[in-house]
Amino acid sequence: MGLHSIRGQWCFLSGAADGLGNAIARELAAQGMNLVLFDVQEGKVAALAGELQTLGVQALPVAVDLADASSAAGAVAGAVRQVGAPRALIHDAAVLTPRPFRAWTFDGWRRELDIILQGAFVLAKGVWEPMFAQGHGSIVFISSGSALRGFSLEAAYTPAKHGQEGLMKVLSIEGAEFNIAVNTATTGAPLDTPMSWGHYTPDMQQRMIPPSRLAPAFAYFAALDAGHATGLRFDAFQVSEAIMLPRHGAPL
Numbered sequence: 001m002g003l004h005s006i007r008g009q010w011c012f013l014s015g016a017a018d019g020l021g022n023a024i025a026r027e028l029a030a031q032g033m034n035l036v037l038f039d040v041q042e043g044k045v046a047a048l049a050g051e052l053q054t055l056g057v058q059a060l061p062v063a064v065d066l067a068d069a070s071s072a073a074g075a076v077a078g079a080v081r082q083v084g085a086p087r088a089l090i091h092d093a094a095v096l097t098p099r100p101f102r103a104w105t106f107d108g109w110r111r112e113l114d115i116i117l118q119g120a121f122v123l124a125k126g127v128w129e130p131m132f133a134q135g136h137g138s139i140v141f142i143s144s145g146s147a148l149r150g151f152s153l154e155a156a157y158t159p160a161k162h163g164q165e166g167l168m169k170v171l172s173i174e175g176a177e178f179n180i181a182v183n184t185a186t187t188g189a190p191l192d193t194p195m196s197w198g199h200y201t202p203d204m205q206q207r208m209i210p211p212s213r214l215a216p217a218f219a220y221f222a223a224l225d226a227g228h229a230t231g232l233r234f235d236a237f238q239v240s241e242a243i244m245l246p247r248h249g250a251p252l
């Protein structure tokens with residue numbers, strides 16, 4: 001059973017303005033996918049949409065603060081009304097505020113969870129019935145090492161990323177009979193992105209790789225049906241390396 005075609009299909013992508021989301025948007029557009037780009041950074045996401053349109057695909061910028069559940073639900077419903085059911089949903093948007101537990105306020109903690117975990121719920125909820133009706137779809141939440149382990153100063157980010165893994169497991173079971181693949185993808189390497197600049201140690205900064213190195217994996221994830229892979233936690237770096245190997249040749 002071959003992978004689903006993504007050319008001419010729609011992907012809903014959160015966090016598209018910067019970092020990994022931006023690299024994913026460019027890769028998917030280069031492979032002929034149309035994109036709805038959700039991000040809180042209105043100017044950047046509009047500029048990106050303009051650039052992608054020059055590649056011959058359709059790209060719609062949607063300025064939205066994903067921490068606000070009703071705005072996020074309205075944004076995804078509006079996108080479905082405009083372009084129909086997407087082939088794929090990739091939830092990349094996140095913030096990481098390194099802060100000792102004693103310095104967290106409830107509201108600050110809640111906002112970080114709302115972008116990462118509530119955002120995953122609201123976006124998935126918005127595409128679930130449309131994907132069910134069209135008979136296929138692939139949902140990917142971008143994960144992290146913080147989804148399996150605990151790290152100091154991450155009292156919000158770590159539980160939010162753990163929560164995304166749990167939501168993925170439930171949705172992958174419920175989605176299987178409707179041919180909706182639901183997976184997470186950890187980066188597999190520290191990325192050279194705005195998120196990392198603020199909190200990585202000098203040692204990790206030495207090992208950062210450009211987010212474009214991971215982007216090919218997301219074209220593969222966007223093409224998955226439930227029969228191919230669901231309920232998995234992918235390593236996007238390893239998947240990208242495997243995809244690029246035939247193109248670039250094995251390392252000596």
Ligand SMILES: NC(=O)c1ccc[n+]([C@@H]2O[C@H](COP(=O)([O-])OP(=O)(O)OC[C@H]3O[C@@H](n4cnc5c(N)ncnc54)[C@H](O)[C@@H]3O)[C@@H](O)[C@H]2O)c1
Pocket residue numbers: 014015016017018019020021038039040041064065066067091092093094095115142143144145186187189190191192193194195196211
């Ligand atoms: N940077 C890393 O090394 C690393 C490692 C592991 C996992 N990750 C994960 O990869 C993903 C991408 O991270 P990145 O490094 O590209 O981050 P980034 O900060 O560079 O980009 C995050 C994007 O999310 C958007 N965003 C933030 N708050 C938002 C909100 N309230 N509403 C809508 N959009 C919002 C930002 O505007 C930005 O475009 C995240 O899920 C992150 O947790 C990153």
